[in-house]
Amino acid sequence: MNRIRSIANIIVGICFEMVFAAAIVLWGLVICGVAFLIYR
Amino acid sequence: MILKPQTLDIRIILHFLGKIILGFGMMMVLPVAVSVMFGETVPVVDFAIGLIASISTGVLCILVARLDKHPEMNWMHGMVVVSLGWLVCMVLGAIPLYLSGHWKTFLDACFESMSALATTGLSLVQDLDHLSHGANFWRHLMMFLGGQGIVVVALSFLVKGGAGAFRMYVGEGRDEKILPNVAETAKFIWLVSLVYFVVGTLLLALCGHLSAGLSLREAVFHGACIFMAAFDTGGFSPQSQSIIYYQDGLFEFGTIIVMVWGAINFNLHYAIWNGKRKELWKDIEVRTFVITLGLVTLLAAAALAKGHVYGTIIGLVRRGLYQIISAHTTTGFSTIYSPQFILEWKSLALLAIIVAMGMGASICSTTGGIKMLRIGLIAKAFREDVKRFLMSDSSVVSTKFHHLKDMFLDDKLVRSAALMTIAYVLVYLFGTAAACFAGYPLLESLFESTSAAGNVGLSCGITQVGMPVFLKVVYIIQMWAGRLEFVSVLVLGGFIVSCIRGK
Amino acid sequence: MKRRLGFCLAAVVIFLAMGRLCQAASSQELIAEAKLFDGAHVLYGGEVIGEVLRRGDHAWINVYDGDNAIGVWVPAVLAEKIEHAGSYKCSGDRIRLHGIFHRACPEHGGGLDIHAQDLLVVEPGQQIIEDLDDRKILVLAVLLGVLICLLMVRIFLKKRARK
Numbered sequence: 020m021n022r023i024r025s026i027a028n029i030i031v032g033i034c035f036e037m038v039f040a041a042a043i044v045l046w047g048l049v050i051c052g053v054a055f056l057i058y059r
Numbered sequence: 060m061i062l063k064p065q066t067l068d069i070r071i072i073l074h075f076l077g078k079i080i081l082g083f084g085m086m087m088v089l090p091v092a093v094s095v096m097f098g099e100t101v102p103v104v105d106f107a108i109g110l111i112a113s114i115s116t117g118v119l120c121i122l123v124a125r126l127d128k129h130p131e132m133n134w135m136h137g138m139v140v141v142s143l144g145w146l147v148c149m150v151l152g153a154i155p156l157y158l159s160g161h162w163k164t165f166l167d168a169c170f171e172s173m174s175a176l177a178t179t180g181l182s183l184v185q186d187l188d189h190l191s192h193g194a195n196f197w198r199h200l201m202m203f204l205g206g207q208g209i210v211v212v213a214l215s216f217l218v219k220g221g222a223g224a225f226r227m228y229v230g231e232g233r234d235e236k237i238l239p240n241v242a243e244t245a246k247f248i249w250l251v252s253l254v255y256f257v258v259g260t261l262l263l264a265l266c267g268h269l270s271a272g273l274s275l276r277e278a279v280f281h282g283a284c285i286f287m288a289a290f291d292t293g294g295f296s297p298q299s300q301s302i303i304y305y306q307d308g309l310f311e312f313g314t315i316i317v318m319v320w321g322a323i324n325f326n327l328h329y330a331i332w333n334g335k336r337k338e339l340w341k342d343i344e345v346r347t348f349v350i351t352l353g354l355v356t357l358l359a360a361a362a363l364a365k366g367h368v369y370g371t372i373i374g375l376v377r378r379g380l381y382q383i384i385s386a387h388t389t390t391g392f393s394t395i396y397s398p399q400f401i402l403e404w405k406s407l408a409l410l411a412i413i414v415a416m417g418m419g420a421s422i423c424s425t426t427g428g429i430k431m432l433r434i435g436l437i438a439k440a441f442r443e444d445v446k447r448f449l450m451s452d453s454s455v456v457s458t459k460f461h462h463l464k465d466m467f468l469d470d471k472l473v474r475s476a477a478l479m480t481i482a483y484v485l486v487y488l489f490g491t492a493a494a495c496f497a498g499y500p501l502l503e504s505l506f507e508s509t510s511a512a513g514n515v516g517l518s519c520g521i522t523q524v525g526m527p528v529f530l531k532v533v534y535i536i537q538m539w540a541g542r543l544e545f546v547s548v549l550v551l552g553g554f555i556v557s558c559i560r561g562k
Numbered sequence: 563m564k565r566r567l568g569f570c571l572a573a574v575v576i577f578l579a580m581g582r583l584c585q586a587a588s589s590q591e592l593i594a595e596a597k598l599f600d601g602a603h604v605l606y607g608g609e610v611i612g613e614v615l616r617r618g619d620h621a622w623i624n625v626y627d628g629d630n631a632i633g634v635w636v637p638a639v640l641a642e643k644i645e646h647a648g649s650y651k652c653s654g655d656r657i658r659l660h661g662i663f664h665r666a667c668p669e670h671g672g673g674l675d676i677h678a679q680d681l682l683v684v685e686p687g688q689q690i691i692e693d694l695d696d697r698k699i700l701v702l703a704v705l706l707g708v709l710i711c712l713l714m715v716r717i718f719l720k721k722r723a724r725k
Contacts, residue, residue, distance in 0.1 A: 025333075028332060028333060028334045029254065029332045031334075031336075032328075032331040032332040032334075032336070033254070033255075033258055035331060035336050035339070036319075036320055036323065036328075036331060036339075037316055037320075039319065039339060040315065040316040040317075040318075040319035040320060041316065043315075043319050043349070043352065043384070044312065044315055044380075044384075046349065046352070046353060046356075047352065047353075047356045047376070047380040047383070047384065048376055048380065050353060050356045050357050050360055051356065051360040051364075051372065051375045051376050051379060051380050052372060053360075054357065054360035054361045054363075054364040054375075055360070055364045055372045055375055057361075057364070058361070058364040058365045058367075059364075097650075098651075099650060099651075099692070100692050100694060101692045101693070101694050101698075104694060104698050104699065104702060105698070107702055108698065108701055108702050108705060111702065111705040111706055111708075111709050112705055114709060115705060115708050115709045115712055118709070118712045118713065118716060119712055121716075122712060122715060122716055122719070125719065158698065188611040188612060188626055188631065188648055188649070189611075189648060189649065189650055189653075189690075190650060191650040192650065271615055272613075272614075272615035272616045272617055272621070272622070273613055273615065274613060277613060298611070298612055298624070298631070299611075299626070299630070299631055300624060300630070300631050300633075303633060303673065303674075304612060304624055304631070304633075305615070306615060306622040306624075306633050306670065306673065306675075307615075308671055368666065369666050369672040370666060370668050370672070371668050371671075371672060373671045373672065374666055374668065374671055374672020374673075375672070376671075377671035377672055377673070378666070378671070378672040378673070394673070395674070396593050396630060396674060398593050398594060399593065399596070399674070402593075402594065402596070403596070403597075403665075
């Protein structure tokens with residue numbers, strides 16, 4: 020049971036880090052968007 | 060008085076050096092397997108030569124320095140083993156590359172090999188598009204080994220954990236253990252890397268096959284290579300055009316995901332894998348990364364948008380933001396051609412990308428540069444000092460920060476962070492001076508030097524086969540010293556001096 | 563040789579027949595003078611490397627002219643002409659093409675590319691036969707001998723230590 024839980028934790032962890040990386044892109048996208056709109 | 064190292068010191072160093080070489084050399088079996096899989100014959104012979112040369116060197120070192128008992132390794136031994144080990148592995152790793160005929164001189168192959176091991180990504184390869192799959196895989200595998208640490212490789216298989224092993228581990232630019240035992244730590248680092256290898260290769264292979272249009276076999280090969288280069292924030296790529304080759308936004312997005320994974324501290328991976336997901340936004344390193352990334356992106360995006368360098372927002376993101384993330388995570392993948400940095404990017408954008416390269420990402424990850432923890436600590440120290448001036452004399456100001464656990468900011472921590480930052484800046488300037496001496500303009504020199512010493516790998520065009528030989532050597536030293544965070548390199552220098560002048 | 567000459571002649575005739583004002587450019591010139599060439603018709607040539615990356619009714623090919631490889635966006639019909647793409651085992655088709663050059667292509671996320679309008683295979687690619695240098699075999703044999711000697715010494719020393 021413990022093993023299943025730890026594997027599940029790892030899978031959730033990987034997905035979580037993937038979302039974090041996507042959020043980083045989004046964060047950059049927002050900044051680029053603002054800069055682009057200002058100087059359009 | 061400087062003491063001359065004794066025979067026992069040299070025997071201990073040679074013994075462990077031999078083990079590291081053995082661990083590293085054995086890895087050459089993998090490119091042999093890849094060559095066989097792709098039906099390539101000549102590379103098999105090249106790698107067989109490299110493999111046997113490495114194993115022979117390793118066995119010879121162990122034979123010459125036979126140790127009857129297991130003596131304790133001190134700090135000097137650990138540091139010298141690591142810095143020497145990296146140099147020897149550079150030479151051995153360069154053998155099969157040189158034999159492939161795609162590197163003009165053996166120094167160029169050594170440059171490539173050090174660039175790979177130090178996860179830099181600057182390359183002197185010629186006609187990369189016709190390089191065998193085996194040699195190409197080896198370039199990327201060296202990044203994977205160097206990123207995790209070649210000592211970590213040896214620790215996982217050949218060296219028993221202990222205080223001596225910990226000293227080698229620290230010498231390799233890592234000062235945080237994840238688990239109480241250093242051998243367990245090494246194994247955990249490999250576990251994380253291999254799990255991500257499977258997930259990341261699958262992700263990139265799917266992007267490559269379904270979106271970019273690669274054939275399935277090539278998609279898997281490119282996926283594995285690009286994963287190793289991205290997760291270890293290295294920046295090599297199997298084709299000469301870097302990421303431009305794939306001509307695909309989704310594939311670029313996939314590489315960003317892997318680069319960000321690589322920029323995360325292994326301790327943080329450990330915490331997240333154990334369900335402590337809140338650590339991700341509590342940690343000072345991640346917070347600093349998000350803030351500095353925001354700032355450099357703002358500078359670069361403003362400069363690029365104001366200069367109308369890219370006419371669309373998608374262009375600004377795929378060519379501007381991509382380069383910034385690649386630089387900040389010290390990867391070095393590129394979606395524009397090297398000369399375009401100087402020819403098209405505005406000065407402010409170049410400044411932003413140089414700052415991003417210089418700062419790097421997490422401690423105990425595979426990134427290079429000054430690193431976020433140090434930047435964060437220095438920023439906190441500044442804030443604390445300003446606070447002190449604003450508050451009454453009698454009040455006590457203390458600052459807390461969260462890095463794996465809550466900690467108080469003390470002067471010792473700030474001192475070491477500031478020293479290391481100064482050391483990096485000096486090395487960046489040293490490389491800049493060397494390139495200026497060779498006749499390159501200041502901005503280009505600063506860009507390339509920061510890229511080499513910060514283990515980034517973005518190039519503005521200086522790194523070419525025809526560059527002066529002394530500059531190649533300077534960059535090799537910068538990559539080596541930057542990856543090992545100077546201390547072990549300085550100890551090696553001290554060791555050589557004590558061998559010559561000691562009594 | 564005759565065939566190759568024929569191809570070259572055909573290439574010249576076709577491109578002259580187009581009667582357009584195309585400027586021949588190398589990849590270095592295109593990158594260095596990107597602003598000058600932006601939006602212009604260019605003649606570009608080189609070896610197709612990697613793979614033909616198909617995208618619906620179009621495809622990407624990367625064409626290497628000795629200095630850099632540049633991405634070329636070609637209609638799928640034209641991409642059909644390419645049979646070999648350069649790799650370790652194969653030299654790619656050498657092609658000449660003309661098309662519109664973009665410094666930062668608005669259609670393709672700001673990339674530097676050429677949208678090909680016509681393409682001609684000047685010289686078809688062929689298999690590269692691997693050439694194994696005998697000296698490598700010799701070095702390998704010597705190294706293997708050294709390794710075996712070293713291992714034997716190691717075993718001998720271990721046995722003596724046990725005694």
